[in-house]
Amino acid sequence: MQKFKEILKPLLDETYSKELKRGDYLYHMGDDPKGIFYIEEGLVGLFHLSESAKESFLRVFSEGFILGHRSLFAEEPYHASSIALSKTTYKFIPKGLCSSLCKQHPEFLKAVAMTLAKDLRAAELRIAGLASHSAQERIAETLVYLKLKYPQQVWTRKEIAEYSGSTFESVTRLMSKLEEEGAIHKSGRDFEILNMKALLNLKH
Amino acid sequence: MQKFKEILKPLLDETYSKELKRGDYLYHMGDDPKGIFYIEEGLVGLFHLSESAKESFLRVFSEGFILGHRSLFAEEPYHASSIALSKTTYKFIPKGLCSSLCKQHPEFLKAVAMTLAKDLRAAELRIAGLASHSAQERIAETLVYLKLKYPQQVWTRKEIAEYSGSTFESVTRLMSKLEEEGAIHKSGRDFEILNMKALLNLKH
């Protein structure tokens, strides 16, 4: 899955990197894609904002991954905004370059298709989870997912809520309960997982 | 989007069609993909079954579309089962043929990537909708989506519920209310939409 690094290497060496601090936007929901973004360092989140001003946290991108490719390949405007979750450096690959890349390096197109296919599975499993798991189960699963996959990141209760499809108050409440039960340990705004089994065996 | 028909035409003319009746499986969740399926006629649904036996209705496939491609391109087992929703005829394209197709007709790979990209958008908008819309709003949106896009199909309350992330009792209840309000008209097990605006402006 980290194929993008090697495929894009020659291209990326020629362009300069851009820097972002936490909270900066890479692109906005509704904009038309002009190319794709390659993350060299840091973490980026994809967020959808509903008419009722509710945010959903859709995907996380880390070093070595691309973003913006979904809209480009679908030939659609961005359906969500991407925002740096930490200090981030990235490179921009314009649309035209992507096209020639697809022609000259079919393995790039193949890697994009594979990424899309894996992300589609993940998204559809989340749809199923939203319908079949309780809010508490989803929050616990999200704690495990976000913390195990991105341990260095200090996730806010709000981000955890927006990823799990819940509210930050419910996240806080569950985390307090989980700490009492010894499943996690809170330290400042961060936390660590002490008993993963317990987290994944919550019933409600 | 209906590109598959023309791209696959020469290939498909050489193979024989298979028939399915409502309820038959094309493939089962967990199986390894051995190729992709091209729908010549009919309707197929993709369903995920959770540990707690709750079904989620993930995607619909109609004439001219392919299925099974997500798992093949992700190199993963099927994450859901595909089931005929009506009398269906399809053709099977084995894995090996797909590979050579990708090499010789890059537009096929491109069409697959585009389909995956569009489906990923749809799935992520559903995630956002599950978090930000009430069950009633989601059910109403599902009535509009399923009935306008596939008007010939008689959708069961259960299917509508599994698509909207709700229960069939809630679907029944809302449909009764919507009929009272004149937004839909129920006839037998089928229904028709009388006032789409009203359906999409539900608040709860």
Next chain:
DNA sequence: CGATAGATTGAGAGTTTTCAACCGATGTGG
């Protein structure tokens, strides 16, 4: 016409959200 799958309606339970008030951490500018 009978069997079966699907639909309806009611009542009650329960999780989760919402609203509100308050607390604690973090970071910046004077």
Next chain:
DNA sequence: CCACATCGGTTGAAAACTCTCAATCTATCG
């Protein structure tokens, strides 16, 4: 380096929506 502003976190209580369970009814099809 302190003060203060701001952002993030905690906890409580009440409201509300949806689900669950149950009983009954109605289409549809062989």
